[in-house]
Amino acid sequence: xxxxxxxxxxxxxxxxxxxxxxxxxxxxxxxxxxxxxxxxxxxxxxxxxxxxxxxxxxxxxxxxxxxxxxxxxxxxxxxxxxxxxxxxxxxxxxxxxxxxxxxxxxxxxxxxxxxxxxxxxxxxxxxxxxxxxxxxxxxxxxxxxxxxxxxxxxxxxxxxxxxxxxxxxxxxxxxxxxxxxxxxxxxxxxxxxxxxxxxxxxxxxxxxxxxxxxxxxxxxxxxxxxxxxxxxxx
Ligand code: SF4
Numbered sequence: 149x150x151x152x153x154x155x156x157x158x159x160x161x162x163x164x165x166x167x168x169x170x171x172x173x174x175x176x177x178x179x180x181x182x183x184x185x186x187x188x189x190x191x192x193x194x195x196x197x198x199x200x201x202x203x204x205x206x207x208x209x210x211x212x213x214x215x216x217x218x219x220x221x222x223x224x225x226x227x228x229x230x231x232x233x234x235x236x237x238x239x240x241x242x243x244x245x246x247x248x249x250x251x252x253x254x255x256x257x258x259x260x261x262x263x264x265x266x267x268x269x270x271x272x273x274x275x276x277x278x279x280x281x282x283x284x285x286x287x288x289x290x291x292x293x294x295x296x297x298x299x300x301x302x303x304x305x306x307x308x309x310x311x312x313x314x315x316x317x318x319x320x321x322x323x324x325x326x327x328x329x330x331x332x333x334x335x336x337x338x339x340x341x342x343x344x345x346x347x348x349x350x351x352x353x354x355x356x357x358x359x360x361x362x363x364x365x366x367x368x369x370x371x372x373x374x375x376x377x378x379x380x381x382x
Contacts, residue, residue, distance in 0.1 A: 153180055153310055154305055157304075157305060157310070161302055164302040167302070169198070169318060170314075174205055176284065176286070176312045177202075177205050177206055177209060178205070178206075180284070185283065185312070186209070186210040187209060187211045188212050188286065188375070189212065190214075191227040191230065192345040193334070193342065193343060193360075194315075195230075195288055196230055196332040196334075197332070198288050199234055199236065200330055201314070202234075203235065209236075210240060211231075212241075212242050212285075213239070214270070214274055214375075216271060217270070218256075220337060220348050220351075222335065223337075226335050229333060242274045242275065242277075243274065245273070245274070249269065252269055253269060259349045259350065263350065263365060264370065267373040271373050271375055272377075275375050279309055283309065284310040284312060287311050287376065288315055289313050289376070290315045290318050292319060292320055300313050300316040301316060302314070307378055340353065341354065343356075343362070344362075350368075351363055352366045
């Protein structure tokens, strides 16, 4: 199925240009990548929407969180709250390889010296291994988050996997309305001014509502952790 999807990706994107997130998810989970798709979830400020949609489509869909060992305690609590509330059945936590950490980041301070390498060890490599048995993964990126996300499409080919972006064309208003209409809890740090949440070392509060990811690596020339980077092109 994937080979066909890869060759038809442009056609697929054109046919889902104005589709709602549920339709994109349903088609991906039930048809295109049946039993070969996973949601890679940060349990950040807007993750509850895709989790809620998945709970209405297939509660046994695998869900992965990349646990870098540097997540906020509030994120872990929020993750537990959402999994229980939505009765999601197939959660898996992925950690960095201990031997690799001992070799390159024994003092847990690589993030101070080299954020790209730190993300590589704690996110990119662990995800690559975790995706081994999947053809496709779901991502929560949205084009209104600016940067290179502005050009997002519903389906992308990244590192030989199809990445499904059900919220690619969702607006901030849609996100707010979805939380309200479905009575979903917000991340506890959201109310405190964190508009996008990753590791505690690299996440700041921000008042820049036009650029919600402004608080990520805010003192560095970095905007993405690298899991969405196509390494065949770099
Ligand atoms: S976000 Fe920061 S702490 Fe987390 S893996 Fe990347 S560089 Fe390391």
